[in-house]
Amino acid sequence: MTPAESTTHASKGTIRVLQLYPRDMNIYGDWGNALVLRQRLLWHGYTPELLEYNVGDDFPEDVDLIVGGGGQDSGQLVIQEDLQARAGHLRGMAEDGTPMLVICGLYQLFGKFFKTKSGPVIPGIGILDVETVGTDERLIGNVTLTSPEFGEIMGYENHSGQTTLGAGVEPLGTVSKGAGNNSKDNHEGARHRNVVASYLHGSLLPKNPAIADFLIRTAVERKYGTFVPGNPDDDFARLAREHAARRPR
Amino acid sequence: MFSFTVPLGKLVRTVSRLRGGGSALPGLVVEKIDPGFMQRTLSSLPHGVAVVSGTNGKTTTTKMVVELLESQGLKVFTNRTGSNFTRGVAAALLGAVDWRGRLDADVAVLELDEAHAVHFVNKVPPRYCLLLNVLRDQLDRFGEIDTTALLLQRIAERTTGTVVLNREDPRVARIASAVSGPEVLYFGLDESLRSTFPNDDDMRSAASGTSARGDVPPSPAADVVLRRVGTDDADFEFDGAVVSTHMKLRGVYNIFNAAAALVLARSITGASGQPADAAKLVKALSEVAPAFGRGESLTVDGQPFELVLVKNPSGFRLGLKSFPAKGYASMIAINDNYADGRDMSWLWDVEFDSLREDGVDVVSGVRAYDMALRLQYDEVRFGSVDTDIPAALAEFIRGAAGKPKRVFCTYTAMLAIRRELSKITTVEVVS
Numbered sequence: 001m002t003p004a005e006s007t008t009h010a011s012k013g014t015i016r017v018l019q020l021y022p023r024d025m026n027i028y029g030d031w032g033n034a035l036v037l038r039q040r041l042l043w044h045g046y047t048p049e050l051l052e053y054n055v056g057d058d059f060p061e062d063v064d065l066i067v068g069g070g071g072q073d074s075g076q077l078v079i080q081e082d083l084q085a086r087a088g089h090l091r092g093m094a095e096d097g098t099p100m101l102v103i104c105g106l107y108q109l110f111g112k113f114f115k116t117k118s119g120p121v122i123p124g125i126g127i128l129d130v131e132t133v134g135t136d137e138r139l140i141g142n143v144t145l146t147s148p149e150f151g152e153i154m155g156y157e158n159h160s161g162q163t164t165l166g167a168g169v170e171p172l173g174t175v176s177k178g179a180g181n182n183s184k185d186n187h188e189g190a191r192h193r194n195v196v197a198s199y200l201h202g203s204l205l206p207k208n209p210a211i212a213d214f215l216i217r218t219a220v221e222r223k224y225g226t227f228v229p230g231n232p233d234d235d236f237a238r239l240a241r242e243h244a245a246r247r248p249r
Numbered sequence: 250m251f252s253f254t255v256p257l258g259k260l261v262r263t264v265s266r267l268r269g270g271g272s273a274l275p276g277l278v279v280e281k282i283d284p285g286f287m288q289r290t291l292s293s294l295p296h297g298v299a300v301v302s303g304t305n306g307k308t309t310t311t312k313m314v315v316e317l318l319e320s321q322g323l324k325v326f327t328n329r330t331g332s333n334f335t336r337g338v339a340a341a342l343l344g345a346v347d348w349r350g351r352l353d354a355d356v357a358v359l360e361l362d363e364a365h366a367v368h369f370v371n372k373v374p375p376r377y378c379l380l381l382n383v384l385r386d387q388l389d390r391f392g393e394i395d396t397t398a399l400l401l402q403r404i405a406e407r408t409t410g411t412v413v414l415n416r417e418d419p420r421v422a423r424i425a426s427a428v429s430g431p432e433v434l435y436f437g438l439d440e441s442l443r444s445t446f447p448n449d450d451d452m453r454s455a456a457s458g459t460s461a462r463g464d465v466p467p468s469p470a471a472d473v474v475l476r477r478v479g480t481d482d483a484d485f486e487f488d489g490a491v492v493s494t495h496m497k498l499r500g501v502y503n504i505f506n507a508a509a510a511l512v513l514a515r516s517i518t519g520a521s522g523q524p525a526d527a528a529k530l531v532k533a534l535s536e537v538a539p540a541f542g543r544g545e546s547l548t549v550d551g552q553p554f555e556l557v558l559v560k561n562p563s564g565f566r567l568g569l570k571s572f573p574a575k576g577y578a579s580m581i582a583i584n585d586n587y588a589d590g591r592d593m594s595w596l597w598d599v600e601f602d603s604l605r606e607d608g609v610d611v612v613s614g615v616r617a618y619d620m621a622l623r624l625q626y627d628e629v630r631f632g633s634v635d636t637d638i639p640a641a642l643a644e645f646i647r648g649a650a651g652k653p654k655r656v657f658c659t660y661t662a663m664l665a666i667r668r669e670l671s672k673i674t675t676v677e678v679v680s
Contacts, residue, residue, distance in 0.1 A: 027385070027393075032597025032626075039626050072393045142591065156592045203597045206622050236625050236634075240618035243636065244593075247585060247615070 030069025032203025070104030129168030143178030155200025303381025437471030578649030613641030
């Protein structure tokens with residue numbers, strides 16, 4: 001098979017995608033999410049501009065879409081001060097409707113706080129009304145959930161922080177295989193405005209193109225008014241999903 | 250005093266072999282009836298015990314250390330069966346001791362899985378340890394790589410003589426500050442080679458061309474430094490001189506681990522008072538062949554056929570870098586069984602650009618479609634996709650007749666491929 005044609009037509013516009021802390025917060029294939037956004041923008045006929053923001057950098061202007069990944073506890077400690085300094089700006093962007101995807105570690109820090117197992121409480125930036133508490137129990141394995149917006153979502157979880165949702169957010173979906181936010185509620189992830197937060201990697205976007213296209217469509221509509229989709233070939237994503245669904249927890 | 254442990258253990262071993270059973274059961278029996286057996290037997294060795302651990306390259310490195318020590322005339326006990334956990338060691342010991350429980354060896358060199366190594370060193374404090382690296386491997390088992398680094402630190406803390414560390418892996422090099430008693434030695438890389446070996450922190454930034462190494466303190470002197478890697482040779486520096494040697498081993502990561510093996514072998518040999526015979530060491534090093542499935546060269550249908558084991562992003566990246574695609578037909582087989590790791594995220598931390606020009610002929614394994622999807626996003630062409638390994642392999646061999654072939658495969662996929670190869674063709678091991 002050949003990858004979808006990418007650059008035969010004039011670009012329909014440029015979308016600036018910012019990776020948040022890729023140096024300290026990328027542990028389980030988080031690059032996959034950024035890559036999928038970049039390629040699908042191309043396949044939809046838009047020009048992606050991939051930017052990075054790391055601790056101490058100047059925050060780029062005119063960001064259309066934000067993607068952030070997971071990290072170890074140590075990575076969260078490294079970024080926490082810088083993240084607090086950017087909290088107001090990021091909150092403003094989120095409330096304004098900027099589409100964002102945050103996975104695992106940054107999901108936790110987009111919440112109110114993360115009380116780590118060893119004691120210290122890492123303050124979050126409160127974009128999401130969620131709280132996370134570190135535990136001795138590690139939730140690991142394949143996950144399937146059902147979301148009213150995106151249908152069936154598949155991925156892999158690996159976290160010991162357990163997250164509880166407050167009244168201000170909706171879960172991303174209801175888990176049918178695996179744990180999700182915590183070992184009790186049957187919920188996975190969180191939704192608020194155009195922010196999608198999830199514990200799932202695997203990576204999340206390659207096998208869940210519906211979420212990738214939601215982020216892209218939202219970014220394009222905010223910038224250009226209408227989104228004119230291309231025709232990405234999702235046959236292999238569909239087949240990968242079918243096979244993943246049959247795998248054990 | 251006559252003990253029944255050894256006769257009974259050997260009996261269980263014989264019986265379980267006759268039944269076609271695994272290697273761990275006799276070890277389990279011995280542990281139960283005589284918990285001190287392993288410690289007692291190993292502590293009688295004049296040069297003590299050396300533990301080799303880390304996430305990548307344990308098997309080949311252990312094999313190198315053993316062959317290097319043998320070149321110096323030492324008798325070495327090792328856990329060759331690949332049973333890299335405590336019971337496996339006890340079982341291997343049972344096979345090696347005589348009926349009175351005596352082990353005819355000068356030193357034991359044991360490959361131990363990070364988690365099991367901690368259990369082992371609590372029972373048997375080693376005289377030496379060699380800690381290779383902490384890369385993203387089996388994160389679904391150990392949780393986080395910092396946790397894995399802590400496991401390695403425990404091994405170092407229990408070591409009584411010499412701790413050998415990878416100077417280029419910050420998580421391993423840092424262990425030096427946690428040990429106070431034992432001597433610390435390093436193996437290192439020439440500056441010019443460092444970019445070839447991204448450590449886990451550099452993984453993302455190395456790919457995007459920036460460096461995360463900004464605030465690393467000046468590196469300590471290394472006992473052995475890998476200076477250069479050629480297609481079939483390498484330069485090592487030790488004792489103030491650079492030695493060039495032919496290498497049977499392929500893959501830059503294997504050759505870096507040869508530097509690690511040299512440090513440990515020199516240290517063990519030197520403990521007897523006279524330094525190792527450098528010429529013999531280098532000769533032995535040049536003759537080390539890869540361990541089972543670790544970059545093996547076979548001949549299939551008259552053409553070279555290489556099996557490259559890949560089990561984590563760094564290993565896969567190094568595999569792609571070490572074995573250039575030009576002129577080779579390629580197959581990738583990805584399984585997600587327990588021994589492979591169930592999480593597929595790691596495939597997204599590997600760049601496949603180097604396969605873009607020649608493409609991939611066949612994609613297989615339980616997660617063939619995850620791999621195909623990964624290639625699609627890197628715009629790498631691929632031929633057939635088939636989750637059934639025997640069928641995919643047959644198609645690969647048929648479709649690429651007359652061309653050298655290479656298969657990148659996860660652990661259980663490699664076992665399946667070996668099994669199939671021996672059925673459909675005569676497998677001749679070249680190196």
